[in-house]
Amino acid sequence: MADPGKVDFKKTIAAYRARRAFEIVDVPELQYLMVDGHGDPNTSVFTDAVEALYPIAYKLKFASKKSLGRDYVVMPLEGLWWADDMATFTAARDKSRWDWTLMIMVPEWISAEMFAEVAPPESPVRLESLAEGKCVQTLHVGSFDDEAGVLDEMHNSFIxxxxxxxxxxxxxxxxxxxRKTEPAKLRTILRQPVLE
Known part of the structure; x- marks a missing residue:
């Protein structure tokens, strides 16, 4: 049974719930652990970035519970993706040209001081807020390599x-x-900020 005192932001923040249809959502300003990178996500650089984030995320969770009495579920991995030519995501799928920022959302009560106490000085991870506002998103079920058609429809038709x-x-x-889910069953929220 879930601990009633432990907050699961996937359930309390509406933007973390998505259907298999395009939806327009308002995403509040949120705070994240972030680490930047470039290139194919199937490389050690990407793996190293993931491995830099999670120890800090769990240390902050335990520090929050111990010093503040506030417990929460560590959030899922997220990624911001971009390239000089966005067609590399929908047509050519040239992963070597992709830039990315990997992120894990942390509660607003996690302070810069708490972060500094748990993050090694040499860590590439930073604590930063992101305000996306109005976005279009959908739940994609399947391989990451099958996202291109969904993104093309989102960017060039729905939006x-x-x-x-x-x-x-x-x-x-x-x-x-x-690492534990077969590609056909992967569940990924695809989100794109928009302007009206």
Whole structure:
């Protein structure tokens, strides 16, 4: 049985719930652990970035519970993705040209001082807020390599049909652990900030 005192932000923040349909959502300003990288996500650079985030995320969770009496579920891995030519995501799928920021959301009560206490000085991880505002998102079930068609429809059909324009960086929220889930069953929220 779940601990009633432990907050699960996937349940309390509406933007972490998505259906298999395009939806327009308002995403509040949120605080994240972030680490930047470039290139194919199937490389050690990407793996190293993931491995830099999680120890800090868990140390902050335990520090919050111990010193503040506030417990929460560590959030899933997320990623911001962009490139000089966004067609590398929908057509060519040239992963070597991708830039990314991997993230794990942390509660607003996690302070810069708490972060500094648990993050090694040499860590590439930083604590930063992100305000995305109005976004279009959908739940994608399947392989990451099958996202191209969904993104093409989102960017070139759904968003323009509502008189909106793409802005900011493509955002993915990984609800499944890709190390333990077969590709056809991966659940990923695909999100794109927009301007009206």
């Amino acid at each position: 323009p049909s509502y008189g909106m324009k793409v802005t900011g960086k493509h955002h993915e929220i990984y609800l499944s652990d890709r």
